[in-house]
Amino acid sequence: MKIVSHIDELPVLTNPAVTIGNFDGVHLGHQRIFREVMRRRGPKVVISFDRPTGFWLGKPDYRGEILPLETKWRIFERFGFEYAVRLSFQEIHSLLALEFVLQLVHRMKDPLVIVGEDFHFGRDRTGNIHLLREWQNRYGYRLKVVSFVKKAKDVVSSTAIRHAVAAGDMELAAKLLGRAYVYQGKVFEGDKIGQKIGFPTINIAVGTQVIPKEGVYASWTLTEDGWHPSMSYVGYRPTVHGKDLRMESHVLSGIPVVGKTVACAFVKKIRDEKTFHNLEELKKMLYNDRVKVLWTLRFYSIKKTLKGLEDRSLWL
Ligand SMILES: Cc1cc2nc3c(=O)[nH]c(=O)nc-3n(C[C@H](O)[C@H](O)[C@H](O)COP(=O)(O)O)c2cc1C
Numbered sequence: 147m148k149i150v151s152h153i154d155e156l157p158v159l160t161n162p163a164v165t166i167g168n169f170d171g172v173h174l175g176h177q178r179i180f181r182e183v184m185r186r187r188g189p190k191v192v193i194s195f196d197r198p199t200g201f202w203l204g205k206p207d208y209r210g211e212i213l214p215l216e217t218k219w220r221i222f223e224r225f226g227f228e229y230a231v232r233l234s235f236q237e238i239h240s241l242l243a244l245e246f247v248l249q250l251v252h253r254m255k256d257p258l259v260i261v262g263e264d265f266h267f268g269r270d271r272t273g274n275i276h277l278l279r280e281w282q283n284r285y286g287y288r289l290k291v292v293s294f295v296k297k298a299k300d301v302v303s304s305t306a307i308r309h310a311v312a313a314g315d316m317e318l319a320a321k322l323l324g325r326a327y328v329y330q331g332k333v334f335e336g337d338k339i340g341q342k343i344g345f346p347t348i349n350i351a352v353g354t355q356v357i358p359k360e361g362v363y364a365s366w367t368l369t370e371d372g373w374h375p376s377m378s379y380v381g382y383r384p385t386v387h388g389k390d391l392r393m394e395s396h397v398l399s400g401i402p403v404v405g406k407t408v409a410c411a412f413v414k415k416i417r418d419e420k421t422f423h424n425l426e427e428l429k430k431m432l433y434n435d436r437v438k439v440l441w442t443l444r445f446y447s448i449k450k451t452l453k454g455l456e457d458r459s460l461w462l
C-alpha cells in the first residue's frame with residue numbers, strides 16, 4: 147500500500163473506489179464499507195487522518211485512540227487498499243466540503259465514493275451524503291452509501307467502543323469491534339515487587355489509546371516471541387501506595403519476556419481493583435485470579451480473540 151500525505155500526491159487514478167473517514171478501530175461498520183470497496187475492480191483508496199478528529203477537536207467524550215496509530219494503517223493494507231492518503235487534521239479541518247470534493251475529482255477519473263449513512267466531512271461537518279448525492283453529476287463521481295451496521299440494540303461506532311473500553315466492558319467492545327481491544331505500549335522497569343511475590347509483571351507505558359477501567363483482566367500479551375496467555379492489571383496499586391496509573395501484565399507461563407514494546411489484548415474483566423492489607427493477601431488473590439483467567443481463556447484462543455488479526459507485525 148502506498149501512503150501519501152496529500153490527495154494530489156496520488157497518481158491520476160481511473161475508476162478508483164474511495165472511502166473517507168477516521169476509521170479508528172476499523173470496527174464492524176468500517177469493515178462493511180471496506181468490503182464494499184474491495185468488491186470493486188479499480189484502484190482501492192482510503193483517505194483517513196493521522197489521529198481521530200475527536201482528539202484534535204478536544205471532544206469531551208474522546209478518551210483516546212482505539213487502535214495504536216500505526217496499526218490502523220497496517221490494517222488498511224491488510225484489507226487490500228492499494229493507496230492511503232494520510233491527511234493531517236490541521237490541513238483538512240478548514241477545507242470547505244466543496245473544496246474537498248474538487249481535490250478528489252482533480253486526481254481521480256470517475257471515482258466511486260463509498261461511505262456510511264452518517265458520513266460528514268468538510269469545515270464544521272457541513273458536507274454529508276445528501277450534498278454528495280446532489281453534486282454527483284456536476285462534479286463527475288458516483289456515490290455508494292453503505293447502510294448502518296447495528297448489533298442488536300447497540301450502535302456500532304468508535305465512540306461507543308471507547309466508552310465500553312473505559313467502562314471495562316471488554317465483551318461489548320469486542321462485539322462492536324469484531325475482535326478484542328488491544329493496547330500497545332513501551333515496556334518500562336517497575337519496582338520489582340511483583341517478582342518478590344512470584345508474579346513478575348511487564349509494565350506497559352501509558353500512551354494515547356483509551357485506557358481500560360481499573361481492574362484485573364483475562365488477556366493475551368504479545369511480545370517478540372508471540373502471544374502469551376496473561377492476566378493484566380490497570381490501576382493505581384493502592385496496596386503498595388502507588389501514585390500513578392499503571393498497566394501491568396503477568397504472563398501466566400512465567401516465560402521471560404523480551405521486547406521493548408508489547409501489546410495486550412483485553413478479553414474480559416474478572417474483578418475490580420482492591421486494596422489489600424499486605425502483599426501476602428494480594429498474592430493469595432493473584433492465585434485465585436490465575437485460576438479464573440485460565441478458565442476464561444479456555445473459551446478464547448488468540449485466533450478467536452483477534453479474528454485473523456493476530457500477526458505480530460500488525461501490533462508491534
Ligand atoms: C493480575 C494482577 C492483579 C493485581 N491486582 C491488584 C489489586 O487489586 N490491588 C493492588 O493494589 N494491586 C494490584 N496489582 C498490582 C500489584 O500491586 C503490582 O503488580 C505489584 O505492586 C508489582 O509492581 P511492580 O511490577 O512495579 O513491582 C495487581 C497486579 C496483577 C498482575
Ligand SMILES: Nc1ncnc2c1ncn2[C@@H]1O[C@H](COP(=O)(O)OP(=O)(O)OP(=O)(O)O)[C@@H](O)[C@H]1O
Nearest residue numbers: 167168169175261262264265294295302303304305
Ligand atoms: N455502524 C456503522 N455502519 C456503517 N458505516 C459506519 C458505521 N459507523 C461508521 N460508519 C461509517 O464509517 C465511515 C468513517 O466514520 P468514522 O470513523 O467517523 O466512524 P464512527 O465509528 O461513527 O466514529 P465516531 O463514533 O467517532 O463518530 C463513515 O463513512 C461512517 O458513515
